[in-house]
Amino acid sequence: MFVNQLLPGILLAGGLLAQAPPAWTPEYSMKVKNVGDVTPSPDGKWVAWTETRPVMEGEKSEMLTHIWLARGDASDRWQLTRGDKSATSPAFSPDGMFVFFASNRGAARQIFRIAVDGGEAEAVTSFQGVIGTFAISPDGKWVAFTGRETDSNDERAVKEKRDWKVADENPRNQSLYVTAVEPGLDGKRAWKRAASGPYNIGNFDWSPDSRRIAYETRPTPGADDGRKADIWEVEVETAKVTALAATPGTEAQPRYSPDGRYLAFVRGSGGSIAGAQVALLTRAEGKVRDLPKSFDESPALLEWSPDSRGVFFHEGRGAKRFVYALPVDGPPVVLYAPAKGTAAPSKIAGFWMGLTIQASDEPVEAYVMDVRGGGPRRVSAANSSLPLPPLGKTDVIRWRAKDGREVEGLVTYPVGYEKGKRYPLILNIHGGPAGAFGESFIGAATLYPIATFAAKGWVTLRPNPRGSTGYGLPFRAANRNDWGGGDYGDIMAGVDYLIAQGVADENRMAVMGWSYGGYMTNWVVGQTQRFKAAVSGAGISSLVSMWGTNDIPTTLDDYFEGAWFEQPDRYIRMSPLKYVDRVTTPFLVLHGGEDLRVPLTQGIEMYEGVKRRGTPAQMVVYPRTPHGPQEPKFLLDIMQRHVSWVQQHVR
Secondary structure, three states: OOHHHOOOOOEOOOOOEOOOOOOOOHHHHOOOOEEEEEEEOOOOOEEEEEEEEEEOOOOOOEEEEEEEEEEOOOOOEEEOOOOOOOEEEEEEOOOOOEEEEEEOOOOOOEEEEEEOOOOOOEEOOOOOEEEEEEEEOOOOOEEEEEEEEOOHHHHHHHHOOOOOOOOOOOOOOOEEEEEEOOOOOOOOOOEEEEEOOOOEEEEEEEOOOOOEEEEEEEOOOOHHHHHHOEEEEEEOOOOOEEEEEOOOOEEEEEEEOOOOOEEEEEEEOOOOOOOEEEEEEEOOOOEEEEOOOOOOOOOEEEEEOOOOOEEEEEEEEOOEEEEEEEEOOOOOEEEEOOOOOEEEEEEEEOOEEEEEEEEOOEEEEEEEEEOOOOOOEEOOOOOOOOOOOOOOOEEEEEEEOOOOOEEEEEEEOOOOOOOOOOEEEEEEEOOOOOOOOOOOOOOOOOOOOHHHHHHOOOEEEEEEOOOOOOOOHHHHOOOOOOOOOHHHHHHHHHHHHHHHOOOEEEEEEEEEEEOHHHHHHHHHHHHOOOOOEEEEEOOOOOHHHHHHHOOOHHHHHHHHOOOHHHOHHHHHHOOHHHHHHHOOOOEEEEEEOOOOOOOHHHHHHHHHHHHHHOOOEEEEEEOOOOOOOOOHHHHHHHHHHHHHHHHHHOO
């Protein structure tokens, strides 16, 4: 069914390769598969990964994910799981004979395993509730997982219409469970709750002897409690619990060294713009010391080296992502820096690292790399048979802000770009603000169809202004108490740079962004009338109401050094809604109906303000949608609306 609905340019029945369409469109971008969770087996013999495609036939609008498998030398590959239910989170058994995965093939999400040579998948769990993450013990005998058991009282309350909720009462916390991999003589698998308490359990790691588990806790699963994470340890057999790292700061991402001597983790003072670094607990002595800081002070731990002499981590550096080796004694060393494009490491097992690599002009694929030396080797072919229509060239550029600070960004030129000719400009602003644009494939199905913009003859600027990640902590914190100030100046300096270079037509410009990018879009149109069209996706309009209604209010505390009622003038002054009476730019608002991060009311306030002024305005609400679209039909509609709004108003 799916093959018959593909656009020209795909391998069709009979093996004939049709030609690519003449130009990129949002519809064609939906054909680009996403690749992730690249997981090598411990011996490097196998590599598993996931491939995701949209299913939009009839009443369906969902992403379908399945697991693929290849030999480590990339000599062969095949699809391992099938069906109309997704299979995610591949993990190898220690002997490399099985791949474990999670799927909702039954009434609820369960953990399964399947032999690497294929066959029927076998359910390992029959948990009555909601399963989170899982991991197989090093001895291969147990599977640990986080989960929340079904509460029959809650179900009864819903049926009897007594399902009121008291704020901050009875959070839906996850516990830690352990179940046997092999069934007993009775055909059943023994399982037990390993750890629980008045807290939510997050990431965890097995000790190398399979006797203990180190795990994260925080008071609730709420996003605002992420900064309150601590690390505890439980002895699986006795259920004895010990605090390993529990301070007012944040301790997360526990990783045992293979020799059992150390526990590495990431700790920081907490907060959105505070630095973090890798710390090392010597387990025998119970002493903790910080390892040298990384460039961006935002390390994401991967795994230990097999000899226990150091850990691997990754973090952003400019528009790329680097992988580092951090010795137990010494500074971090770059292990892998892509010469082109950007990489996203998934997992390291033994000497083998699984990662995805993509570039502005190359779709994402899965790779495996020997951490002892040698470059990445491609193992997937998810997008290799997809013919690519002409792509606009993308360059990393730099310019100076008014205060002399250097700012970096990405510019994508129109297809057939002619030097000296001016083109309509799309200013695309990223979310965060602690985010960054990277050198990812511009033809992929994302909120902003950059390849389509280029095909339409538009140049796109994607700046990484102060506040962005990947440029060091001082740069990331440079917009504290200054939203709409220096960051706005950085962005507009980039626009002026492209105008001065003879690339952009200052009389034909549009601005758009999502989340914080939506905030900046709202801000831009209240400060200048230079833009002919604007699209605000899930954008903040009022910092005062945002503080009291979103799920991470302390993030605003970080940026503005306190709550709104402690400094109302500052919150009001930096709210785009204060300047809504100045907006003359035709304005489109896109917002998820179930958005907790930037509540729907933020979009409504901005829309109503612009509309009341008499400026052309439109608002589209996507039901069932949180802070970003999850249903592919909605994603496609968002891409199409970005294109059509610019076409309508930028001439």
